């Protein structure tokens with residue numbers, strides 16, 4: 001990894017060393033590296049062209065669409081269903097809908113494939129995608145209530161979308177999250193199927209659980225066994241993770257045999273992950289767009305094609321009908337395709353509202369300010385943005401594990417340490433040969449879920465709740481959490497962007513699962529290539545801070561509980577004066593902790609709710625069958641339709657949602 005991180009530094013050092021050698025030897029060595037490099041390029045090209053030939057992913061758009069300016073279409077440009085965005089939900093839909101051979105399906109994705117890219121397949125390497133062409137690289141507006149800083153939001157720009165770069169945690173959320181979704185639909189057609197009792201079958205539908213003798217308390221009968229998505233406890237399980245889990249248990253956050261059942265998600269456990277038995281990340285591209293699926297004649301996938309707007313037709317007095325989309329290639333050339341039955345937008349919680357607004361569906365005054373013709377005034381589009389803020393706490397690791405120095409040591413400080421490079425190469429070999437070791441980690445290895453009104457638990461952490469406790473309960477039910485605390489056997493600052501001091505460190509992180517602050521996604525301009533303006537309005541309510549201060553008290557309690565306190569915490573960390581390490585968290589005042597929270601908040605990468613499923617009079621954008629209110633032939637299917645954010649990780653609910661959407665759509669068009 002180190003050698004990948006700073007190729008220039010490596011090259012510089014290499015040249016410096018070469019220059020010390022006699023000239024003929026220098027020449028030979030330079031020639032040899034040129035030959036090696038050349039051979040590498042040839043091998044890469046062969047591998048890449050092979051994978052390209054195998055897939056039916058198309059970038060020659062004149063074969064599938066009609067160029068807008070001049071030119072004749074040379075192939076079909078009409079499909080039954082046009083899917084916009086081949087991300088987490090989009091790949092599920094493409095695969096499921098094309099199971100019906102009579103439905104001609106076109107999937108349009110702005111990025112390319114990632115299924116052969118090591119950064120998407122090797123679990124620990126996903127952060128290598130950050131700030132690259134595989135990332136939309138969104139930055140929020142300066143956060144008024146969070147030290148006025150802009151926050152970086154990675155978003156996958158490739159097939160599989162964020163599932164190709166996420167932390168691989170498989171988590172349903174709390175069952176009552178989905179009961180709440182159903183209740184918010186106020187009896188519209190299809191509402192009750194969202195309640196957990198009914199919707200949970202879609203979680204099981206996508207899952208293929210691999211039992212493990214180390215987790216024998218998991219009731220296999222409750223897990224999915226025949227779905228395309230392999231999940232299990234395959235990722236790395238660090239010694240420090242064990243210390244954390246035992247400390248959670250001893251602190252009163254009891255071990256849960258399985259966080260993903262109808263019994264609820266309170267408690268602590270090693271997380272279940274989207275990692276297969278060979279130690280590879282499972283993305284929705286790898287799981288759903290298999291070679292068999294790609295070989296279907298009724299499925300076409302256009303990659304490196306960015307949708308710029310939805311096309312509508314309709315007679316006066318009728319609801320407009322979506323009849324296709326316009327998209328552009330990498331050079332900005334425009335194409336059009338038609339959708340006979342419908343268009344489905346699955347571009348994620350940031351870009352779905354952008355596309356809707358560019359197409360004239362959004363808040364009228366906002367659209368008018370850019371001279372965009374208002375097709376339907378929809379105040380809910382881009383409104384009610386919800387995310388999970390996370391606070392990272394850092395601690396020095398006494399075990400000096402291989403993990404706690406992983407990728408955050410010398411290399412990030414700009415000095416390439418040959419020993420570190422060798423270590424990384426050894427890890428890669430271990431990964432390749434045995435599918436084990438540090439690179440199999442999903443980073444966040446264990447988690448605990450709890451409530452900010454758990455008086456008994458907080459009392460153990462030295463917090464006496466006020467009586468009566470006037471803090472608003474924002475959870476989805478009395479058995480659902482609003483706080484998550486998770487553990488990483490290494491640590492990082494700002495998603496790894498800022499160098500971490502050398503040495504061994506672990507991270508304990510706390511997440512606000514049920515914020516009451518909500519934000520917006522707005523257009524920056526009428527140009528599709530301009531990123532939308534994202535403002536999550538972190539900590540606009542005092543509620544959100546109060547919950548996180550209580551959560552920080554729980555973190556302090558856990559780290560000071562055995563065996564974490566004795567076996568993982570390096571006491572030398574207590575004398576740190578940099579302000580980075582948090583060994584003295586328990587000694588800090590509420591005001592100091594609040595300042596730390598406002599300063600350090602980052603995203604847990606879960607934006608949602610920007611095209612909510614709810615009745616139109618409640619600001620909803622789609623109905624329970626995911627049809628956009630006020631138009632025909634248009635659905636939205638991705639995390640933007642979450643009526644409210646789940647109290648957990650958002651990938652699994654998104655996949656389950658897409659499975660349900662596919663069922664609805666296949667049902668609507670018959671066999």
Ligand SMILES: Cc1cc2nc3c(=O)[nH]c(=O)nc-3n(C[C@H](O)[C@H](O)[C@H](O)COP(=O)(O)OP(=O)(O)OC[C@H]3O[C@@H](n4cnc5c(N)ncnc54)[C@H](O)[C@@H]3O)c2cc1C
Nearest residue numbers: 085087088089110161162166167168169307348639649651
């Ligand atoms: C770094 C990171 C870590 C995470 N960790 C976890 C985790 O451990 N567990 C978990 O449950 N969740 C996790 N999440 C969140 C989870 O992955 C997302 O909530 C989920 O994948 C969202 O799926 P989606 O289908 O809504 O959007 P996406 O997966 O983002 O898909 C949107 C797709 O649309 C494409 N697109 C956008 N605009 C256009 C356009 N104009 N034209 C064509 N295509 C377009 C994008 O390129 C993308 O492929 C993480 C996310 C990130 C980024």
Ligand SMILES: *[C@@H]1O[C@H](CO)[C@@H](O)[C@H](O)[C@H]1NC(C)=O
Nearest residue numbers: 191192193194195197198199
């Ligand atoms: C919901 O699930 C219950 C129990 O499985 C079942 O009896 C009921 O028919 C389902 N309702 C719908 C609308 O599918």
Ligand SMILES: *[C@@H]1O[C@H](CO)[C@@H](O)[C@H](O)[C@H]1NC(C)=O
Nearest residue numbers: 236237238402403436437438
């Ligand atoms: C995980 O990594 C640690 C430390 O690098 C190692 O000791 C352990 O064996 C690994 N565990 C698995 C399950 O691969």
